[in-house]
Amino acid sequence: MLNVIINFLSPLISGSVKSALSDEEIIKKYLDTHDRKYYSVLYDRYSKKVFGKCISLLKSESKAEDAMQDIFIKILLNLSKFSGKSKFSTWVYSITYNYCIDVIRRKKKDPSVLMDNIADEYDPIEEVEDQFLLETNIQRLKVILDEIPVGDKSILLMKYQDNLSIREIGDMLEKSESAIKMKIKRAKLKFKKAYYLKYKD
Amino acid sequence: MQNNNFQELERQQLEQRTVPPKIKKGIDAQVGFFQFVGNLFELFIPKMVDLFANRMSGGNNSNAAENGISSSSNENSRYPNK
Numbered sequence: 001m002l003n004v005i006i007n008f009l010s011p012l013i014s015g016s017v018k019s020a021l022s023d024e025e026i027i028k029k030y031l032d033t034h035d036r037k038y039y040s041v042l043y044d045r046y047s048k049k050v051f052g053k054c055i056s057l058l059k060s061e062s063k064a065e066d067a068m069q070d071i072f073i074k075i076l077l078n079l080s081k082f083s084g085k086s087k088f089s090t091w092v093y094s095i096t097y098n099y100c101i102d103v104i105r106r107k108k109k110d111p112s113v114l115m116d117n118i119a120d121e122y123d124p125i126e127e128v129e130d131q132f133l134l135e136t137n138i139q140r141l142k143v144i145l146d147e148i149p150v151g152d153k154s155i156l157l158m159k160y161q162d163n164l165s166i167r168e169i170g171d172m173l174e175k176s177e178s179a180i181k182m183k184i185k186r187a188k189l190k191f192k193k194a195y196y197l198k199y200k201d
Numbered sequence: 202m203q204n205n206n207f208q209e210l211e212r213q214q215l216e217q218r219t220v221p222p223k224i225k226k227g228i229d230a231q232v233g234f235f236q237f238v239g240n241l242f243e244l245f246i247p248k249m250v251d252l253f254a255n256r257m258s259g260g261n262n263s264n265a266a267e268n269g270i271s272s273s274s275n276e277n278s279r280y281p282n283k
Contacts, residue, residue, distance in 0.1 A: 043228070052211060052214050052218060069231070073228060076232060130203075134204055135206060
């Protein structure tokens with residue numbers, strides 16, 4: 001009888017202990033023990049957000065499912081390489097964004113999905129206020145984000161949805177801070193143009 | 202405080218979506234496979250290396266014999282009158 005009670009309670013107890021641990025502590029425990037329960041905790045913490053990002057970027061649930069599986073395997077295989085310089089969440093999102101952009105790039109056979117081309121030199125004069133993007137009606141925001149190129153969408157999501165700093169985005173995309181600032185500026189301008197084309201009121 | 206409809210959009214989308222359990226099962230299966238292959242290597246590679254080293258050095262295969270691998274020369278030394 002006691003065994004039954006212990007068996008019933010142990011997942012609850014270990015669950016609460018695990019949920020009290022930080023990501024870094026869980027990673028350390030996983031690397032020390034290779035016990036899959038630690039990996040499961042990380043999966044439970046991030047799967048929903050990663051899945052949401054995959055659907056949002058790939059625009060297909062089945063592709064998002066495949067991507068999600070590959071992304072988490074990649075995370076697992078590279079856990080020992082996580083240096084702790086950035087937050088674990090930032091590292092997970094960087095793998096997610098890079099993976100999805102890569103899938104789209106391969107599908108379109110277009111290496112310039114993330115605007116790594118000459119147009120990078122172009123610095124738009126017009127500055128779009130953050131407020132314009134942040135206060136766009138949610139339905140419209142969704143529509144416009146689906147209309148602009150995926151590279152611009154990704155960078156706007158990193159900045160405004162994930163609240164990543166310019167430096168963190170730069171580390172993620174292996175770009176300088178000034179290049180990222182310019183990309184954001186251009187993405188905001190594209191957003192505004194797409195918005196006025198769609199909703200001419 | 203400034204509105205952030207990007208985060209609000211994400212919050213709404215997260216509420217509407219559930220992650221299909223088959224994804225976790227798929228990951229578990231792959232991880233299990235990797236662990237199995239890893240264990241296999243861990244178990245057999247050192248023995249293979251030992252055996253190989255022994256053969257190359259022309260040793261008396263005492264290690265190999267210990268590992269349950271016998272050879273004719275080994276049997277001769279064990280049973281000289283055979």
